[in-house]
Amino acid sequence: MKSNSVNSGIHNEINPFNRRDFIKSTAVLGAAMCVPSILMSSSEEKNTSLQMNSFPIIKGQRTLGSGQYSMQVSEIGFGVMGMNYHRGIHPDKKAMIKLGHQAVERGITLFDTAETYGPFSNEELAGEIFSSFKNKIAVTTKFGFNYEGNKVTGVNSRPERIREMVENSLKRLKIDVIELLYQHRFDPNVPIEDVAGTVKDLIEEGKVKRFGLCEVGASTIRKAHAVQPVTAIQSEYHLMWREPEKEIFPVCKELGIGFVPYSPLNRGFLTGSINEYTSFDSGNDNRNILPRFTPEAMRANLRIVEELNKFGRTRGMTAAQTALGWMMQKESWIVPIPGTTKLSHLEENLRTTDFSFTQKEWLELETNISNIKIIGDRYPASEQNQIGK
Numbered sequence: 001m002k003s004n005s006v007n008s009g010i011h012n013e014i015n016p017f018n019r020r021d022f023i024k025s026t027a028v029l030g031a032a033m034c035v036p037s038i039l040m041s042s043s044e045e046k047n048t049s050l051q052m053n054s055f056p057i058i059k060g061q062r063t064l065g066s067g068q069y070s071m072q073v074s075e076i077g078f079g080v081m082g083m084n085y086h087r088g089i090h091p092d093k094k095a096m097i098k099l100g101h102q103a104v105e106r107g108i109t110l111f112d113t114a115e116t117y118g119p120f121s122n123e124e125l126a127g128e129i130f131s132s133f134k135n136k137i138a139v140t141t142k143f144g145f146n147y148e149g150n151k152v153t154g155v156n157s158r159p160e161r162i163r164e165m166v167e168n169s170l171k172r173l174k175i176d177v178i179e180l181l182y183q184h185r186f187d188p189n190v191p192i193e194d195v196a197g198t199v200k201d202l203i204e205e206g207k208v209k210r211f212g213l214c215e216v217g218a219s220t221i222r223k224a225h226a227v228q229p230v231t232a233i234q235s236e237y238h239l240m241w242r243e244p245e246k247e248i249f250p251v252c253k254e255l256g257i258g259f260v261p262y263s264p265l266n267r268g269f270l271t272g273s274i275n276e277y278t279s280f281d282s283g284n285d286n287r288n289i290l291p292r293f294t295p296e297a298m299r300a301n302l303r304i305v306e307e308l309n310k311f312g313r314t315r316g317m318t319a320a321q322t323a324l325g326w327m328m329q330k331e332s333w334i335v336p337i338p339g340t341t342k343l344s345h346l347e348e349n350l351r352t353t354d355f356s357f358t359q360k361e362w363l364e365l366e367t368n369i370s371n372i373k374i375i376g377d378r379y380p381a382s383e384q385n386q387i388g389k
Contacts, residue, residue: 056350058107062335064180064258065231069210071180071258073138075328076349077110078103079262079339080126080139085117087267088285090341093125100129102343104137106350112234112260112337114142114184115169119150123172131174141169142214144184155386157187159198166207182212182234186388192220196227203228212260216388218251230257232335237261238270239323239369240292240304241378245330252333264327264336269298271320271345272305289380297376304369311365317355320345322365324352329362 060075081087083096090096103111113126123141130139143165146156169178181202183195202208210231213224224230233252237244238261252259267287268274276295280288287293292301308319317325320338327336338349377384 066256077337138179142184292376
């Protein structure tokens with residue numbers, strides 16, 4: 001797939017090198033304001049500047065989609081969901097706003113949320129964090145459900161519901177246009193052509209720029225793409241769930257569609273930071289219902305984490321960096337969106353791009369993990385049934 005910058009939206013207004021220059025100059029100015037210049041030697045000024053600018057800045061770009069609806073973004077994005085939803089206890093809003101700003105400072109330009117995260121509270125948080133960066137980053141969101149209060153009561157992608165959601169999401173996100181709008185889950189009661197047609201109308205009206213789909217099959221992608229070109233497919237994908245490689249990757253390559261893997265570190269498991277003794281009982285963590293996160297399953301599946309550690313140990317990489325690096329070398333149009341509530345983990349993820357290895361090395365890792373039997377389904381039956389065909 002060839003990169004195409006036509007109507008790439010945020011790309012023309014972002015230059016990582018300009019941002020780095022800005023950060024450098026701001027850091028130096030801040031240091032000068034805090035410490036009397038007469039007391040600082042030239043070496044001290046230099047050391048202060050280096051200390052203030054030691055964090056990683058992601059400079060690489062990748063293209064989602066092609067032609068008129070392509071979208072150029074940072075090669076690693078950020079999943080906002082876990083900042084206040086479905087990932088257990090988390091820091092307060094002030095800390096999450098600070099972390100979101102730090103992610104922008106470090107060059108991330110793709111941030112992902114959805115109305116159903118909360119519901120609604122994650123979009124509201126994203127609006128508080130990112131609305132001041134209009135035209136410099138992209139905040140993507142999703143539609144597709146009905147609600148009674150804060151409870152999801154079923155899928156709904158009827159045209160009137162899509163329009164209602166878009167208006168509400170624009171308000172919560174405090175933006176004028178949605179850069180990329182996904183159907184969150186397939187609705188068997190609404191033809192996908194009608195869904196794509198509604199989004200196409202919203203694009204023509206200037207409320208949405210691009211169209212995406214989540215967790216659907218190749219046939220659905222083709223039907224939707226024929227009505228409104230699809231910019232990206234979002235699906236779970238990592239070393240413990242490689243199903244998209246079978247039919248989704250080929251259709252993405254054929255039609256010029258990008259791929260955005262959510263949970264690229266399998267909800268934290270592939271980082272090695274959780275195990276059979278980890279508790280998911282905070283009341284805000286969906287891992288407590290996922291079959292792969294029972295103590296028995298995690299105990300068995302830790303063999304996979306050890307393979308990641310084994311690969312990274314002689315290469316200076318963490319398990320998380322190894323898992324992300326394997327994924328990113330698969331295709332140039334893959335942009336993972338790992339989430340976190342910790343600055344250290346954010347910077348760890350971004351430093352993945354510092355490493356480069358041969359295809360032979362990655363294939364060896366892939367083969368070793370493929371030989372390990374994975375214990376537990378990725379979703380309970382109730383959620384798996386929402387996956388489209």
